[in-house]
Amino acid sequence: MHKIQELGGDDVNRVLMKVRNVKTYFPVEKGMFRKKSAMVHAVDDISFDIYEGETLAIVGESGCGKSTLGRTLLRLLDATEGEAYFEDQNIFELTSKELRQLRKQMQIIFQDPFASLNPRMKVTDIIGEPLVTHESMNKKEKDERVAELMEVVGLRKTYGNRYPHMFSGGQRQRIGIARALALNPKFVVCDEPVSALDVSIQSQIINLLQKLQEQKQLTYLFISHDLNVVRYFSDRIGVMFVGKIMELGPTNEVYDHPLHPYTKFLVAAAPVPDPHERSKEKLILEGEIPSPINPPSGCRFHTRCPYVQDRCKSQEPELKQIEGRMVACHYPLV
Amino acid sequence: MNDASTILEINNLKTYFYTDKGVVPAVDDISIKVKKGQIIGIVGESGCGKSMTSLSIMQLIAPPGKIAGGEILFQNKNLVGISKAEMRSLRGNELSMIFQEPMTSLNPVYPVGKQVAETLLLHNKHMKKAEAKQKVIEMFKMVGIPEPEERYRVFPHQLSGGLRQRVMIAMALICRSKLLIADEPTTALDVTIEAQILKLMKNLQEEIDTSIIMITHNLGIVAEMCDYVYVMYAGKIMEQADVYELFDHPKHPYTEGLLKSIPRSNVQQNKEKGLYSIKGMVPNMLNLPKGCRFHPRCIYAEDACREVEPDLVDVGEGHLVRCIKYKN
Amino acid sequence: MNIAKNMLFKKEIIEPSDELVKETFWQDVFKSLRKDRMAMAGGTIIALFILVAIFAPYLAPYNPYEVSLDLQFQKPSMEYWLGTDMFGRDVLSRIIYGSRISLLIGIVPSLITMLIGIIFGIIAGYFGRKTDFIIMTVSDMVLSFPSLLLAMVVMYTLGASLLNIFIALSIVGWAGTARVVRAQTLSLKNKEFVESARAIGVKPSIIMIRHILPNCIPQLLVLFTLEIPGSILSEASLSFLGVGAQPPASSWGLMVSNGKEFLFNAPWVAISPGIAILVIVLAFNFLGDGLRDALDPYLKQ
């Protein structure tokens, strides 16, 4: 058994998942002939803990690796290096049989309600697939359980024999949630679950996720680029930038007193739905997001950082504990 | 009514889609006014008709869609029924547009500089190519594209989303258009890039003195950018007001619901009660509910709401509401 | 007014709004297909040909194989509607019997082709890497042969017979189907619903059968209806070149080939079976085009 070092955070809660030095790289496939010329450093040496019952949000802009991280932790993608323990089992070392058993415990809810349901399957079969796969249920038991699940997520149970295209985006997302919850998992990765939805539907789904978390004591890894939703929904937040975690801590503290310059500018960039805030001088980050194929030397953020020093260009900062948070910056904004 | 400061005036515009399954009133009798130098916001959820409004102004509605009525007065000239040649001379010149998807809105097989120069050459018949190129490079500088000379020659797939949107903006403003229609210009972009583009648009608007119609679903963008706002729902304008008035005193239950249901990044919110949410979903445009379109989702709905469609009522100071609760 | 009730624990059932499509996939496809006049005409002609093939013995006025040299090259008349050939056999009767070979040739190799192509295509697309590389390289090679020439070589080696035509056309045809299925599998493999099945722990074999294959159906349907006329034309060409059906079989291609010597004296012998080929191939193409249009939204999903 490995000795796993505890990472900062609330010691009262039980750790559900420990992520240690995880790296996920992909070869770049170029053109028709797949010349493997370079690697995408999608997730590059990431460590953190997830506590039971919490919502840990991972935020970041496109290409920061947040979705890859979520999929790696579910072993939908293979990690290049590192360890991830789910209740002391290293997920990356499980055999495919053990993994299949573990899948009952950890599930995922997807972003696109149109792509995440098989268009050729009836809703009963979509929600019932996990049951059929893992539990020897007869048809009647399965139908009963599916009806129950549909009711839980706010769908009329008589619609079980309809196909996904007969539902709206919000309803499809509910179907996806019912499917993910069918086996009573402990841990659910929510990959941008409300990003594709309209504002008025978005709040319905957020409420549903929150209700289910309270009823079923779920632990969420909530992946999102929407800083408004994350602030409302998460307990703790990890800010990712080009494959690395820049800052990790309790949500409200991170929003109100960011320690990493990137966090500060990211939070400031989100448009605030209040015209009175206009008068405030807006902090704007210049430049482009660097490519994860060839990340900048030193601190990955140094090309955009307004507070950059020489040291940032050559020496990569480690994720250190500062004021009860983890920050990867040589010159945090204390 | 038509004072000189009004650049665009839409009166009772109807854009209908004649599909196999029936007529879809995508834009159903809307009136909008844009003054010189103003930034107008049109907000609404998907399918509310906000994009169709913009395409109607550009006269780019494709069959089975058709402008079924109303007038679009651009600098006092009605664009509905105008000759194709006349419309072409306005497009890209005095009236221009940027789109949601910078990834697909540029032609993949031509260098971006050439695509911007094309707009310039189309509207300035005697301009030399070298001169056009010079102007494009100047414009690239203005919209903050680094190394503009090199970027003139690159193809769209070699640029990031943010840079492509800057190219689109350069293309739209190269002829110093009087009115820029921006249809969800930052929806496909990352937050930090979105902030850059919004700031750029605001700066350019002041510099070039153009008017902007900002079409978006994001109330944050409206609050940051717009002077006056129209809220659309199922093809109709539900409420219109000055931006401060709208956010401080929303009158329509839909606007009120929208504002309450968005989580905010700048304040800590109480999670215990849950987020406010509007029940139900957007109605079917082929089979709209009788009476007020919003009544099936409205918590205040009364019997009268199910019968009569309310008018847009002026409640003072340019604030108009389409709700039975308000009368002249 | 107090609207800030507890939004979280209120019980809610979301009604589907009536805008949402009510038809299932097949209902929708048949509905658009029914509106397509050309496709319906094609379908009707195909149905007629199938009936003719089944009831050939009852429909044919004469025995198609009966040789009577004193009836050589009879012009089309009330007695012999399409005339007779160099052996005095009734051309119409031979065309009626020929529909059996043509339809069989159209359908059987297409089915075999589809089956092989589906299996290889899905496996290549789903597993990727080396499996994909090997299958796709072989299919590239097969596609590099001019198809008729490859079929000719196979027929040369195996000898001319109906069964061997099936084999030859299947060897030539599977590669194209495999490409289409592979491309479709590749795009489906990265769809979230397949990822979701993996997240649940569904086995790869079941993912391929339950999630990928049913979503290839639109492509496969179109491919199948266009594969059939291709097979019919290939058989006709092989028979015309003398490496397909052998005399005295009444294959349309062979009939044209036999008639070509007498083209200028007795044009009906070569021309009329050609018309039969043209009509059936056109009918399948009409139906295929119609299906493609009807399936258009599903092909691009």
Place this chain on the structure above:
Amino acid sequence: MGHYIIRRLVISIPVTFGIALITFILLNVIPGDPVALMMKDHISADVVARVRAQMQLDDPAYIRFFRFIWNALHGDFGVSYKLNRSVSSLLMDAFPNTLILAISGALVSWIIGIPAGVLSAVKKRSFLDNSIMGFSLLGVSIPVFWAGLLFQYIFAFWLGILPVSGFDGPEYLIMPAIVLGWSSAGTISRLTRSSLLEVMRNDYIRTARAKGNLELKVVINHALKNAMLPVVTVMALQVAGLLSGAVITETVFGIPGIGRIAVNAIQNRDMPLLQGAVMFTTVLVILGNLVADVLYSLLDPRIKYD
């Protein structure tokens, strides 16, 4: 882009090798004894033995295969059993005829197919569109050999304006080229139409319109180049189709080309000649695909500047 072409060239080497292997297996290995196949049953046993020895057929199959490859690399495909001439000289004599025929067929199909497809797309759902698409579908559906006979009957026999068959001058090329090109023209015009209509739905077409472009300029300057990308891919695949068609066209019109050599070789059970003809044609197809790929990469900057 240079890299791209080189990579493409490198890839076609194993493909060619594999094709040689398939051809070799089909003709030499599967049925067992090629000599018996060649001779059928009316030849005495010692003649069979002599031919076997002459063709070194008693060696193991893999040795024969590598010998075949080695010789083929030196331009030696063996000696025609029936004609008693070297296969390569027979092929080289026939090659120009097939090349001329295939090129004229291709020209017919491009010159007619592409503009017809563009017209069809621009005048979508008009009488013109319907006629062009009807004519295209006819071309795709008509059996090539039968079309050839029909043309011979109408233009040579009935109207008497063109020679029936043979290959003695440009007038001999007209009917075969049209017959051969018609079906590819049909495919190309159908594809050009659908590709153009598809491209016209793209966002950048809306951008082009929003700039104030004339609709005709939108089609020609902005849509056509993009729409041609899939057409070029199919044009490459048609090299194989044209060569298949050439087999029939050459037979119908009595043109002494490679296709006819192949057909005659089958009738005479002349294995070395058939093997040579198949290899030769297939290499032509691979070359054709290579050209099309290069053309594609020139049209598409996403490949060109990779």
